[in-house]
Amino acid sequence: MNRVKILLFATLRDYVGSKTIELEISAGTTIHGLTDLLAAKYPRLEKVRDSMMAAINREYAADEAVVPDGAEIAFFPPVSGG
Amino acid sequence: MNRVKILLFATLRDYVGSKTIELEISAGTTIHGLTDLLAAKYPRLEKVRDSMMAAINREYAADEAVVPDGAEIAFFPPVSGG
Amino acid sequence: MNYPTIISITEEKLDLDALLAQVTLPSTGASVVFTGIVRGLTTRGAAHATSHLDYEAYQPMAEEKMRQVADEMRQKWPDLQGIAIIQRVGRLAAGTPTTVIACTTAHRDTGVFEAARYGIDRLKEIVPVWKKEVGPDGEFWVEGDHHPKLDR
Amino acid sequence: MNYPTIISITEEKLDLDALLAQVTLPSTGASVVFTGIVRGLTTRGAAHATSHLDYEAYQPMAEEKMRQVADEMRQKWPDLQGIAIIQRVGRLAAGTPTTVIACTTAHRDTGVFEAARYGIDRLKEIVPVWKKEVGPDGEFWVEGDHHPKLDR
Numbered sequence: 001m002n003r004v005k006i007l008l009f010a011t012l013r014d015y016v017g018s019k020t021i022e023l024e025i026s027a028g029t030t031i032h033g034l035t036d037l038l039a040a041k042y043p044r045l046e047k048v049r050d051s052m053m054a055a056i057n058r059e060y061a062a063d064e065a066v067v068p069d070g071a072e073i074a075f076f077p078p079v080s081g082g
Numbered sequence: 083m084n085r086v087k088i089l090l091f092a093t094l095r096d097y098v099g100s101k102t103i104e105l106e107i108s109a110g111t112t113i114h115g116l117t118d119l120l121a122a123k124y125p126r127l128e129k130v131r132d133s134m135m136a137a138i139n140r141e142y143a144a145d146e147a148v149v150p151d152g153a154e155i156a157f158f159p160p161v162s163g164g
Numbered sequence: 165m166n167y168p169t170i171i172s173i174t175e176e177k178l179d180l181d182a183l184l185a186q187v188t189l190p191s192t193g194a195s196v197v198f199t200g201i202v203r204g205l206t207t208r209g210a211a212h213a214t215s216h217l218d219y220e221a222y223q224p225m226a227e228e229k230m231r232q233v234a235d236e237m238r239q240k241w242p243d244l245q246g247i248a249i250i251q252r253v254g255r256l257a258a259g260t261p262t263t264v265i266a267c268t269t270a271h272r273d274t275g276v277f278e279a280a281r282y283g284i285d286r287l288k289e290i291v292p293v294w295k296k297e298v299g300p301d302g303e304f305w306v307e308g309d310h311h312p313k314l315d316r
Numbered sequence: 317m318n319y320p321t322i323i324s325i326t327e328e329k330l331d332l333d334a335l336l337a338q339v340t341l342p343s344t345g346a347s348v349v350f351t352g353i354v355r356g357l358t359t360r361g362a363a364h365a366t367s368h369l370d371y372e373a374y375q376p377m378a379e380e381k382m383r384q385v386a387d388e389m390r391q392k393w394p395d396l397q398g399i400a401i402i403q404r405v406g407r408l409a410a411g412t413p414t415t416v417i418a419c420t421t422a423h424r425d426t427g428v429f430e431a432a433r434y435g436i437d438r439l440k441e442i443v444p445v446w447k448k449e450v451g452p453d454g455e456f457w458v459e460g461d462h463h464p465k466l467d468r
Binding site: 089091092096101133137140142143152156158159160162163164 | 332341343352369371372373377378380403414428436439440441442443444445446447448457458459462
């Protein structure tokens with residue numbers, strides 16, 4: 001098992017109630033798998049999971065990307081800067 | 083005869099040697115005719131007369147426009163602001 | 165040639181004149197500065213009033229993505245000289261400039277307008293910044309409609 | 317709706333932030349500010365160095381023509397809000413902003429970029445302003461290549 005630190009932004013932070021959380025994941029877990037874990041733990045994420053975006057080490061990551069050990073993971077809604 | 087005051091800008095002012103000049107013109111004189119008079123009096127204008135622009139009362143005027151009595155006339159080279 | 169690329173996420177007031185000077189080279193003849201501004205009154209879509217916006221960034225990633233936007237601009241418009249991409253964050257009142265995309269070229273016909281337009285479009289697509297709108301009817305997060313995951 | 321149109325020929329230093337505030341309305345969300353800048357080094361055409369430019373205007377006609385440019389911008393892009401067209405005159409050193417075309421809209425996709433581009437193109441075509449270039453090789457008047465007489 002790896003311990004990963006996850007950063008949350010905007011609505012997702014509100015839904016989870018925290019800026020950062022830590023989770024135990026097994027080696028080989030993908031972004032998709034991590035999203036399942038999060039949605040199970042924080043049910044309010046379920047309705048937005050299709051629009052959630054993920055980043056691994058500050059780069060956009062696809063659902064099938066494997067979470068590397070020690071990586072910086074972030075989840076956030078579609079960006080709205082400008 | 084009408085007395086007209088003519089404003090000159092940029093190169094044309096340099097060629098004429100003055101910012102403004104006054105000329106006697108007969109009623110019905112056009113911009114083209116006025117240009118003839120100027121070029122006769124200031125021969126350095128001859129070589130640029132094809133690119134000279136004219137304004138009557140601060141509006142671009144065509145060669146065939148008649149110079150109205152008491153109008154503000156200006157001659158200048160193609161504009162180069164910006 | 166060493167062309168300036170200025171990337172910044174800041175809580176400070178924007179200073180357009182100083183910024184322009186920073187992207188002006190001896191060979192610069194034209195600049196375009198796009199600025200996004202907090203709209204106090206919106207009429208498109210659901211009409212509403214906004215008293216201010218709270219901006220938040222995933223700062224290190226946002227800086228990397230702003231740099232990517234600048235790189236893309238240079239790649240598409242090789243005549244670009246200076247580029248500045250600034251995102252202001254924090255609480256910003258209606259009427260306040262929030263984002264700047266500034267770029268310079270020797271002449272105005274070599275992509276300076278197109279690059280600035282591209283820059284703000286890309287910033288709104290890929291730079292992780294969010295805003296929460298606060299108005300008389302309460303507050304809510306604004307969400308973009310672009311999903312970079314689907315682009316790749 | 318009373319939208320601001322600012323027209324000015326001035327010897328004063330340009331202040332982009334103040335100018336932007338003047339064309340920002342409660343419903344403004346986007347601005348584009350084009351600035352022309354005195355090029356110290358020109359490489360296109362006959363390469364040369366410039367230490368400064370002397371700008372001269374036929375002021376009352378120039379103001380009328382700048383107003384015409386603003387009117388044309390509004391006619392072509394009816395979503396424009398504020399417009400500012402400024403021409404600085406006098407002796408301006410390399411690196412100095414000389415002209416500003418600024419305009420604002422509610423959203424960035426309703427002509428704000430296109431209008432600014434059109435504005436500077438038209439300014440250079442019809443506004444009676446001239447510049448004399450002064451450099452290490454002497455001084456000479458710059459002439460435009462547009463002849464409005466032939467357009468009509």
